Structures are given as structure tokens and as C-alpha cells.
Amino acid sequence: MAEHQDDSLYPIAVLIDELRNEDVQLRLNSIKKLSTIALALGVERTRSELILFLTDTIYDEDEVLLALAEQLGQFTPLVGGPEYVHCLLPPLESLATVEETVVRDKAVDSLRTIAAQHSPSDLENHFVPLVKRLSGGDWFTSRTSACGLFAVAYPRVSSSVKAELRQHFRNLCSDDTPMVRRAAAGKLGEFAKAVEMEYLKSDLIPLFINLASDEQDSVRLLAVEACVSIASLLGHEDIEALILPTLRLATEDKSWRVRYMVADKFTELQKAVGPDITKAELVPAFQSLLKDCEAEVRAASAHKIKEFCQNLNADCREQVIMTYILPCVKELVSDGNQHVKSALASVIMGLSPILGKENTIEHLLPLFLTQLKDECPEVRLNIISNLDCVNEVIGIKQLSQSLLPAIVELAEDTKWRVRLAIIEYMPLLAGQLGVEFFDEKLNSLCMTWLVDHVFAIRDAATKNLQKLVEKFGTEWAQQTVIPKVIQMSRDANYLHRMTCLFCINLLAQECGPDATIKLMLPTILTMSNDGVANVRFNVAKSLQKLGKGLDSATVNSQIKPCLDKLKTDSDIDVAHFAYEAIDALKLS
Template sequence: MAAEGDNSIYPIAVLIDELRNDDVQLRLNSIKKLSTIALALGDERTRSELLPFLTDTLDDDDEVLWALAEQLGDADFIVLVGGPDHAHTLLPPLESLATVEETVVRDKAVESLRAVASKLSGKQIEEFFIPMIKRLASGEWFTSRTSACGLFSVAYSLTSNNTKDELRTLFRTLCTDDTPMVRRAAAGKLGEFAKVVEPENVKRDMMSLFHHLAADDQDSVRLLAIEACSSIASLLSKEDIELAVVGTLNNAAKDKSWRVRYMMADKFTELQVAVGPDITKTNLVHAFAGLLKDAEAEVRAAACTRLKDFCEHLGEDYRVDSILTQIMPCIQQLVNDVNQHVKTALASVIMGLSPLVGKENTIEHLLPLFLTQLKDECPDVRLNIISSLDSVNKVIGISQLSQSLLPAIVELAEDSKWRVRLAIIEYMPLLAEQLGVTVFEEKLNQLCMQWLIDNVYAIREAASVNLRNLVEKFGSEWARVAILPKVLSMAKDSNYLHRMTTLFTVNLLSEVCSEDVIVETMLPVVLGLSNDPVPNVRFNVAKTLTKLAHNIPANIVQNDISPCIQDLATKDSDIDVTYFAQESLIAIKQKS
């Protein structure tokens, strides 16, 4: 019995020693072993000994406290204290953690408290959780009051009507707290709380709190109130929104703080969906246009990011007219914005307006803007336009697209900056897919071949990969006619780098070409390069032949490839060539 008793107190004793150690990592590791210790103790002793001990020993490093808060909210740990019937015993240590100074610890404690609350019965909520909320909400330090704000929504629906009245009153007190940090926390949870409050109380209580917070003297509070607006508006009738919400939104779009206007722009489509298309038409289109013209670049960029979604959510009966009369003039200015982040954000979405305004309007209003952006000095602007060409292609057709935009694309593909050329290469398969084989061969095929002899290795390498991707789209027979003659002719080039490029390209094309194409067109050229005067070419022949051997019949490997590699391995005068050839022989034998 004594030995058994000693073992039963061992986990707590060890934990006490480790938590008193000066080594933070040791204390952190001990906290991470709480589940093991609780399992050894059993649920009764975990509740009566371990949890009280943890509650009393919370003076520690923030990282340790965060780990403790995480452990106590874990679903497995709830099981270790005896399951949902005893889950309320986890509240005291988490309540203490919810009052500490470090924000990330408090946030994790609140997250865990919410997880525990989801396991509690209505009786436990009334008996244990609500008193805890009241203590936190009336705490002397603002830290506890900020934590309390995140707990109302998870308890409200499980309480009696009298308690609900108390909770709404208590939340109102937090919304009017003297400390900005508390009001900020309340504003951040206002929308979440409103979703669980009865409709009549939303109109009576939540709306007045929303107006109060939206007019707060701290911009950090006002912007969070705007974030909550979409949740509140979704709970109200059209009439109530017009009376109680629209004015606040219009004020926020013109707020003196750019941070509030930024939040308004960032959340605009959510607000738009919440208030509906009719109110959007009468009130929000003008507000959104104002954000697109905002004095701060961050606000304009945020509004640009939401441009396509905003236009998609406009009512069909007024969408085109609103875009052309109110939004398009703003876009025309933004195309030449002084800030590249604004132009980049616009370029990422502007193509998406084509399906919304139709073919004629795209050609008349949007195509000139696309051309301007394709010539923009910022590479990201140009690339965002190119990557979205499929949206325009579906609307105006490939003929119009090739006439209007391809010259600009060709100009970019020959840009003096190799990184620009590289980026264009990466989008070439996408362009090819949109243009089709005929237009691609006519307009861009020659360009793809020129990249194979570029002065920059990264361009040559990307060009080889590009050809592989094109063959994957257009087929092996297309490669035989349109690609391979030009690629293989480089095997006779006087520049050994071009001959190397031939081998690299063959390597990649062999992955997507048919067996006949490999044997009839690629293999003879590669075998011929085994006599190249440059050692680098010859050992790359060995590597390439190994790759080809995986995709052609065994008899051809035995009769043509193996003898060639054998000669390189035994007769070549260069040590690197013989080494790679021997490696190739081994690889081919393993394959067979």
C-alpha cells in the first residue's frame, strides 16, 4: 500500500519540481505532459489536486502559460477530469489565465473557455459559467474585462430569460467602458453576440450599442464596429437597415481615420450582401466609388481587391449602368495610379469585369485599360493581366483578343529584363490554351523557340519546361511537326550551350511524346551528339539516353542505346563522361 501511495503522489511531486525549475523549456515540457500526469492520477485526483495546484501556480513565462491554456481546453483533457459532468472544474485555472497581462495567453484562455462551455449543460452554465463571466466583466484590471467580451455568445442561449437580461446589461457596460481596450474587445464580439440575441433585443439593445461603438473616439473601436455591421444587418429587415445602418456605413466610408475606411473597403462585399441589392443601389455604390478614389493608397488597394466581387453582387437590373457610370471613371484613374500596389490589386480583378459588362462595353471601355496595364512599368501589373486573359477571351473572342492584346504580350516577351521574360514564359501554356493551336503557331510559336537560345540560363531552362507543357496540351503529333524540327536543328549549332539545350529539351519532351516520336526523331539526334567535341555535351548524352530508355522498347535500348553508352563508359577520354556513362549503364540495367 505504501509503495502504491508513493507512486500516486509522484506525478504531482515531479510536476512541482519541474515548474519550479529555472529552465523555461523544462517547465514548458512539463505542461505538455499534463495529460499523461492526469491519466496517472485519475479523474478524481486530477480535479481535487492537479487543477487547484495549476490555479495557484500561474506566475510563469508567457509561453508556458499559453501552453497550459491550450492543454486545459483540449477535448481529451475534458475526458481526463471526468467528462462533461465535471468539465466545469476546468474553469478556475482558465479564468485565472484569462486575466494575465499577455494578450496571446488571454486569447488562448478564452478560446479554451469557449471550448469547455460547449460541453457544459444549461445548469452548469448558470451555476458556474455565468458567475465567472460576471467576475471577469467586473474585474479591476482591464485584462479580465476584455476576456469577458468573448464569452457572452457561447453562454447566452443556454440561460434563463432573467440571466439573458443581465448578460445584455453587462455587455452594454463593457461597450461603454472607460478603457479603449475593453470597448475594442466588445466591438470585436458585438456581431457574434448579436447573432444569438433574440430579434427584438437586437433592435432594442444591439443596434444602440453598434451606433455607440461606431461613433467612438478611438478609431480602433470604430473599425471593429464596422466589422460587426454585416452580422447585425443580416438580422434586420430592409426598413430597419435603411433607418439604422445605412447612415453609419456612409459615415464610415468618409471617416477621418484611414484605418476605418480601410476596414470599410475590406469588408464591403460582406456588408453589401447583408444589406441587399436595393440598398446597395441607393446608398452603397456611391460609397464604394468614394473608397476607390480615397486619398490613402491602402484604402484604394483594398477597394480594388473587392472590385470584382462588389460588381458581381450588384442587382442585374442596374449592374451594367452602375459599373459604367459610377465605377468605370474611378477605374480609369486607378489604371495610372501613382502607387504600384493599387495598380497591382486592380490588375488582379479588372479582367473579371468583362463578363459583367458584355462584349461591346469590354471592347469600348475595358480593352484600352488592359492595354495600358500590359505596358505598365510594374511587372506584377502586367502579369496579373496576362494571368486573367481567359475571362476576356470568353467575352470578346480570340480574334479580338489576339488583335488587341497579343502585340503587347509579344513586346513583354522580348523585354530587356530577364525576369519579365521568365514570368511571361510561365504564363505561355495558359495563353496557348486560350488562343488555340492555330493562333498560337502564328503568333507565339517562334517566340517560344527564341527563348531556347536566350543568353540567360534560367530563360533557356524555363523555355524547355514551357515546350513540355505545350506538348502536353497540343499533343505528340503537334510536337513532331511544330516543335521538334526546330529543337533538334540546334544539335548542329556551333554554340555548345545550344546543343546542351537540345538535350535538356529532349529530356523533358520525352515525358509527353509518343514512343514513335521518340524513336524516329529524338533518338538519332541524341546518339549523334555522343561524338560531340565538348565533354559536357557527351555526359549529358548519357543522362538523356537513360531518360529515353524508360520510354522506348527494350530491343531498341539493347541494340542502340546500351552500345552507345558502353562506348562512352569505356572509350571516352574524359573522366566525367566515363563516370556518368557508367551511372547510366547501371540505371538501364536496373530498369531492365
């Protein structure tokens, strides 16, 4: 009997030993095995022994505590289901008070998950007391954690308990510690959605107004997020009376971080307050943010221009844009900060479909052309990457002559990442500019990239050719691309000869077996005699890829003899890849 009892305690004994081990990784692994241990113990012993042990053992490395907090959120079935879920609260409560923020946040996430699994009576008897204890904790860590739990508990408790929860939340919003007020401000919008309308107006909006005027800018900026949630719950008159005065102050806040948050959330605010208030109040506010003295605020606002204009009421959209927004846009095009110009360039093309052909040609086109000549590569790239918006409205011809110098400059930029970005946009450009313009102006650029000194560029250039063939067709490839690629097989630089093989691998997929056999296979077979082993083993790899798409007669008469020769190569890698190709093509 004693033996059996000792044996039944084995999982806990092992866990204790592992959690006391000096090796953090071992302790972490043991925590990740908790569900397996719980299954071995069964639900009763998990509740009475394992959970109790874990509650008393929370004094570990942050990494281990984080894993524990995550595991416990998935433990409900292992303790016997929702009826017993409250037994998971003690270890999670302890984890919600630790110093490390990520551990506390994960513990709160798990508490929020298991809150939904509590019955209303268990919520009141077990979960709400936990929220109250955390709310009144001596350390700010527990009080910050409490802020995230109100919204999940509130909807399913009695009126008297709801009143208590509102009082506790009120206390947290006026806490002496800024970190607690910050946490409360961050969760105010979520709590507002859970609270009844009468208490939203009587209890929470005064809290919102206080937090939005807090001495700490880190608290005020989080109140802006709450503003979006609260405004979406209120009617037109209530927004005007209760929210707008605070929103106006936030737009002109002395801290740029608060104004940045307003700019970042501006289109969400726009949707929350509705079209009438947008026209009367938010348009002037948006103008102010677009002209802000801080570049970060201007950049955040510039990012929102297209979406803000799209969300305007159709009956006043054009008039508002032309009168109030476009003058600001014209100033931003020549802004002194490259991040502002880049942000604008990423959205300005989107104004074209909104304003139509005439306004685009008269007012926007000069701005596009200015940005295409900007000294900052990102600005030029952002314009080029959004050309499809303008193409739909006025056609690309209006821009093509100005596009060319910008594209060439980007294609030859000293920074390889800039060159890479323009390569990725080339198929889009090709489709919009048409095959004649492309062949005349851009084809040679695409071939130049194939011999770039950076491998990433050469690799992207081969994929670019494949996409261009998809767009312009096999006949174009046979006349324009394949002859130039084959020419690379004779290049003095072995890296360029290898690029030739990589191109053929991709072009063969697009051009089909006839063109492959007639134009490309002979080149590969010739390259099997190359003096560089790297080229020869890439020949073997290419033959393996091509062989899968060719008829058996060609494979047996042309590919097999070449692979048979390569498998006897003096270089071990060449022989290896030749054997691999023979096996893949079932030629042995």
C-alpha cells in the same frame, strides 16, 4: 505500499522537474506530453492533481503557455468527459489574463471549445461566473479576453443570466481602455447573432452606434465589421433607420483606416443590406470610395468592382455600371498609384461578361489596351492573367496585336519574378491565341527562357513546354519543339545542356515511347560522353525516368549498355546515379 504510492506519483514528479528546468525546449516538450501523462494518471488524478498543478504553475515562457492553452482545449475526455469539463476552467482562466496576446487568444479559443461541452446548468454555475470575473478584472487583458466568450455562453442560459451577460457586455463596450472597447467591437457582430431580436434593437444597436463613433479609429473600424453582421439580421426598414446613418458616417470617416475597412467589407455590406438599399445608398458611397484621396482606400475599392457589379440587381445592373461605376474606372486606369492600377487590372476584365460584347468593345477595350501599355509590370500581368474573361465575350483577336508588345516586354523584364509570372500564363495565352499566332510570335520567346541565367526561369520554361505540348499535341512538338531542344545538347554552356535533359524528361511523358526512342533517346545516349560530370549523372537520372516508359528490348539494347559504362565512371556521383538507375530498372 509506500513504494507503490511513490511510483504512482512519478508522472507528476517528472513533470514538475521538467517544468522547472531552465531549458525552454524541454519545458515545451513536457507540455506537449500532457495528454500522455493524463492517460497514465487516469481521469480522477488528472482532475485532482494535474489540473491543480497546472493552475498553480502558470508563470512560464509565452511559447510554453501557448502550447498549454492549446492542449487544455482538447482535454475534455482526459478529465472524465463533459460532466467534469468545468475543472479545466481555472488554468484556462489564468491563461486568458496573461500579457501575451497570442496566449490569451488561444486560451479564449479553448474556452470557447469547452463551453459547448458544458451542460446548461454547468454553464450557469461555472462558465458564466468565469466570464463575469474576466469582465470585471483589474487588468485590461482579462477584460479583452472576456469579450470573446459572451456569444458561446448566451444561447443556453436562463433569461435572468442573459440579462446579466448583456449588462457585462455593455460595460465592456464603454470601458475606459481602448483595447477593451476594440475587443468588444470585434465581437459585437458575433454576439448580435446570439441575442434575441428585441435585445438586438434595444441593447446592442445603441452599443454599435457608440462604438462606430468612438474617439479611437481602431475601435471604429472594427464596428464596420459588426455592421455587416447586424445588418444581415435586420429587415429593410430597420436597416434604413438604425444602420444606414452610421454606415454613411463610416464611408466619410476622417480616418482613412476606417474608410479602408468600409471598402474592404463593401460587398459583404452590399449583400447584408439588399438590392434596394444598395442602389439608393451604396452606389453613391462606392463612387466616393473609388475617388477617395487615399490610395489604400482606392485600391481596396478597386478590388471590389467586379464583385460589386455582379451583385447588382439584373434589371438595373448595366445602367448602374455604365452611369456610375465606369466613369470611376476610367479615372482609375490612369491613377497615379501603381497599387490602385494593379488592383483594378486584376478585376476589370471581369466586367466584360457582365456588360456584353458591344459595351466591352466600345468602353472596356480601350481601357484594357491602356493597361497593357502601363509602365508597371504588375498591371500588365494582371490584365494578361485574366484574358479568358474577354476571350469568352469578344474573342482574343481584338486584343492580340496589342498583347504582343506587352508580352514581349514582360518576357524580357529585368526582374526575374516578372519573367517567371509571364511564363506561368503562357499556356493560357497559347490556348487563347491559337497555334499559328503562337508559333509566329511567341515560340521563340519560350525557347529563349530555356537559356535564361536564372535557374527558376529555366525550370519554369521546361514545365511550360510540357504544358504547351499538352495543348498543341505531339505532332506539333515533333516539328517545332523537339528539334530546338535537341540542338541545346550541343550548347557550349553545360547548364543549357542540362536544361536539354530536363526538357526531354518532361517531353517524353507527353510524346510517348515512339517519339522518345526515335528523337530523344539518341541525344541522351550521346550526352553520356559529356565532359562535365553534372551532365553525365543527369543522363543516368534521365535514363532511369525514360526507361520506365519504354519496352524491355530498347531498355536492354540501348539503355543498359550506357548505364553499365556510366557505373564505371571516374566521378563518384555519376557512378552512384548509374547504379541507382540500374536498380530501379531491375537491370542488375
